[in-house]
Amino acid sequence: MATSMSMDPVFAREPGQLLQLVEQSVSLGFWRLDARExxxxxxxxxxxxxDAPEGYAPTLEDALARYAGEHRSELRAGIRACLEEGTPFDLEVQLHSMQGRRTWVRCVGQALRDPGGAIVGCEGLVQEIAPSGYAPGTLLRHVVSMGGALGSGEAFATVDRQGRISYANGEAARMLAPGGEPLVGRKIWSYFQKRARLGLEERFMQALEQREAIELEELDAQVRHWLELRGFPFGSGLALHLRDVSSRRRAQQHLMLLEGSIARLNDIVIITEAAPYRAPGPRIVFVNEAFERRTGYTRDEVLGHSPRFLQGPDTQRSQLDRIRAALEQWERVRVDLVNYTRSGEPYWVDLDVSPVWDESRRLTHWVAVGRDITERKRDEEKIQYxxxxxxxxxxxxxxxxxERLGAAAGEGGPGRDGALMFIDLDNFKVLNDTLGHQKGDLLLQQVARRLRNCVARGDMVARLGGDEFVVLLENTPEKPLDPLTAAQSVSQRILDALGEPYVLPGYLHHSTCSIGVTVFGPARSGVSELLKQADLAMYQAKAAGRNTVRFFDPEMQAVASENAALAADLRQAWRDNHLAIEYQPQVGMDGRMTGVEALLRWEHPSRGLxxxxxxxxxxxxxxxxxxxxHWVLETACAQLALWARHPGRAHLGIAVNVSVRQFRHPDFIDEVMHCVRRHGVPPGRLKLELTESLLADNLDAAIARMRNLKDMGVRLSVDDFGIGYSALSYLKRLPIDELKIDxxxxxxILTDGNDAAIAGTIIGLCRNLGLEVIAEGVETEAQREFLARQGCHRYQGYLFCRPLPIADLEAFIDRAEGGARLTPEPSSAGS
Known part of the structure; x- marks a missing residue:
């Protein structure tokens, strides 16, 4: 293996004058480790x-053996982490040369990767930094550094193939991280402003991948100065030279600002002398034509005056204070400010005020460039609205x-006494469905105006949505009040005001409202709790007959909590199949059973029935x-299917109660049709009992759904007739088969003349309209005989049989066919 830089192909291809200078000027040695060899x-x-002899080619352990024992393990761990994880290292260790000379060196390393990014080795440099007496971590490390060899103020660093810093001299550390945090291992572009990082990373990665030099001017560093950066290929990374060019950048910016500001004809430009901001303030020495057009002042009128004449009653004091503070520190400042034209018209300006210096760094002028943002501010106000x-x-x-209620209730600060009123219009949906949403909107607008007239200045009227409104009354030093007394007075005014007729196009509408009130004071509740209390009180007002007011109290809350617990238990009972169905017979005048009504039952483990x-x-x-x-309907149809195969029960029908919400569900008609067809039962054996309340809203839609059921062959009955909302004029339009007397x-009926008259009227009405009639709750023979004399010949009640589970019911049917009859039971829980 080669032992010199000239013989190593990796080092032989290092270009760039900077590295040549480094190699010549400092005690800097380069090394490389091939992971495979x-x-x-x-x-x-x-x-x-x-101090190695010429031609010496050590193993890795031979090379590590030249370092002090306490440092050898650090070097070995650093090299291992570099080879396995690509982690660069930067260590100060003591070197024992082969001739016994001891010296401190700085050893840095970075991963060497192939074109695919896989780690194939590591490389780095070793620099002598001090003789043997050196203490690691002292300032000597920063003084005796590569930057010192390159000249005062020069900064040098190296990055690996991933852009991570593997070496940085003291000057580079000062430029990039003056706080002293370690640089090695950090991505070089992380030290520049966020807006420049993406493009900077792309430029670096391109230079690293293509092994080319990189030159970047005026980079905006995180530490708020501008740097010039040049880089040259070094190993598998780059060697970087950095220079601070902030002074040059500021001079260029000021020149561009001055020249560009005057050239931009659409922006207001004001130049003042460099006087202090305090009165009378800096005097204007120049304005452009855009200033004259926008403000109405001529140049001659304003030269020599302070810009303060542009301020007015709505000019923000806080923004003026920012300008004053910036001018005192000779700093640039940018604010959004309200100014005034000569005619007194306010306008918004985005004002950028900058200092201008001469070559001797003396402040000479202030340049203010203002862009008219009045339209933008108006748009923002609309969005805010x-x-x-x-x-x-x-x-x-x-x-x-x-927000307002949170402040009043003391969320985040001291609160106030007050009252919260929840207002809901009575039967508003009927107006929308019958006269249309346009008239409904007109009504809501009139309601809003009336509510505002019912409260004092400073109180809030808000709309939650739909026909729900809220009034917030607060006890303040400017408007002291007793919340309870004020709420009683205001609620009565609201009832009276909203009860007056409303004039709508072509229509005079009468409406009322229901009001729920909660009063809050020192023992505060959260905002959501206050809304819940007022809403709960409003529903109590609805239940009390509407057009009234109810105040929240703890008993009301207890009822609400009990209802919530009941709802939870009911969900659990449904999941655990604890609901059951019992059947109560319906009989004719001759005592023969004609059918049954399916009744839902719930036996609670602790509440009982x-x-x-x-x-x-x-x-x-x-x-x-x-x-x-749906389950009750399915069970009833399945039972009808079983009875259809039994000669003694095939004539029986089953009546199923249908709730308002169930009837109005979009899939209800299809559900009934599929259920009847799936079980193969005659549809005439199924009777649906509907309550009068479903006729209160959107009668035409209800009639259309009823006709669909009739066309299927299903029989329809109106349950509990006489206690609901039906008008007799609507009754003739309903496609029903039967009325059921409540x-x-x-x-x-035997002791109250009114009850007897009502029952007789219903029976006569059915006779005239051709409807069947059945009476429920018949418990004595005298009641049955009275009904029979009036013309009602079908009955349901304890006189004949209490509700029974299906097995007991079928046993009863079998006994009845044999002539048996149950003894009437005392009235307690009717049919």
Whole structure:
């Protein structure tokens, strides 16, 4: 193996005058280690450092043996990490030459890679830095360095094939990392401004891959100065020469600024003398034509005056303070500022103020270049408005409300007493569905104006979305109030104002609202908790009949928590198949069974039997009613299919209750059709019992869906008739087969004349419209006889049979066919 630089092909192809200078001027030896051969090659200078005889070709262990024992392991570990992981190293170690001379050297190394990037060896340099008495880590390392040999102020560094720094002298360290952090191993481009890194990395990698020189001028370093960089191929990497050109760059910038500013006719240019900013301030010595056009002032009017005459009532004091501070430090500053024209019109300007120096570094002038950004600021204001205000009503939106409510409730600072009012319009959806969204929007705009008129200046009215509004009342030093008293007064004003008629195009609309209020004070709740409390109180107002106000209290919260627990238990019961179906017979005038009603049952392990009127609303609110309703429908159709094969039961039908949400689901019609077809049951044996509440909104759509079911052959019944929303004028339009009299009218039918009259009216109405009628909750023979005299001949209730599981029901049917009859049970939990 070759022992001199001239004989080594790696070192023989090193170009560049810089490396020639280095080789001649400093005690610098080069080495290379081939990973496959395991033997190092070295330059003549390194052989001289080792006092090796001419032609000496050591093994790696022979070369390492020349270093002090405590340093030998460091070198060996560094070389191993370089060969295995490509990690460069930079070590100060003591060399024991072959003639016994002891000296301190700096040894650096980097990985050598093939064109594919695989590590095939490592290479580096060894430089003598001190005699044997040197203590590692002292300033001598930085004084006796390569940079010293290259001349004062010159910086030198090397990078490997990956662009990582493998060596840097003291001057390079000062330029790139004045804080003293280690450079070796870091990517060279990481020391420059972020905006330049990508292009810089590409230039370096191209030079490294193509083995060519690189020359870069005026690089913006992270330490806020400008560098000039030249690089030459060195081993598999590059040797770099860096020079600080910040002074030249600043001079060029100032010249370009002065010349370019005056040439740009669209930008305002003001040049002032270099006087202090304090009153009267620097005087104007030049303005361009753009300044005259934009401000309305002529050049003669402003020369000799301070630019302060452009300021006005909305000029930002904070930005003026920034300008003052920059001028006192002779620094450049850039601000967005409001100025005023001669006529008093405000306009926004992006103002860049820079100092100008002469050749002796004396400040001579200030140059201010301003770009008119009024339109941009207007656009930003529009964007800001859209982010925090509702465009329809021009009220603050949810985001703005949350910010204001957070401040009032003491999030991030001291809070205030206040009241939060949640307002929801009653039956707003009916207006949208019947008269259209355009009239609905007009109504919302009128509601917003009325709400603003109901509150004092400083209180907030916001729109959450849809027909939901919020009012925030705050107790402030400027507007002291008792939150509870104020909320009572304002809520009554709102009820009165929103209850007045609304004039819409071609229509006089009447509407009401429901209001929920929560009061907050020293014992504060979070924003989300306050909104939840006001919302909960609003729903209590809805439940109380609408057009009223309700205040949140802990009992209300307890009910809400109980409902949440019930919902969780219901989900678990559905997952664990703990819901069941029982069937209650429906009989005719002759006592013969005509069918049954499928009733959902839930036996809770700790709550016991949970009544349907308690958990069905929860299923509706959580949307569990959709899968539960589908399961009930499937079970009923499967049972009808079994009965169809039994001669004594084939005539029986099953009535299934359908919730509002289930009925309005887009797939409900198809679900019923597929269920009937899949089980092969006569559709006339299936009866769907619908509640009156589904007719309250969008009646036409409900009728269309009912007709689809009728066309299938399914029978339809309106359940609990008389307690819901139906108008008698709509009844004749409904494609139904039956009305079911609610048990509430049956319970006191023998003692309450009103109940008797209502039941008789419903029976007569069905007779006139050709509808069947059935009474539920029949528990005594006297009730049945009264109904029969009125013309109702179909019944359901404890008089005949309580709800039963399917096995008990079929046993009852078998006994009934044999003449058996159940004894009536006392009324407690009706059908």
């Amino acid at each position: 395991g033997r190092p090659s070295w330059s003549a200078q390194l052989a001289r450092l080792h 859209l982010a925090f205000y509702d465009p329809l009503t021009e009220l603050p939106n949810r985001q703005r409300l949350l 949970v009544q349907p009127d308690h958990f069905i609303p929860t299923a509706e609110e959580t949307s569990l009613i959709i899968p539960i309703g 048990r509430g009218f049956i319970r006191d």
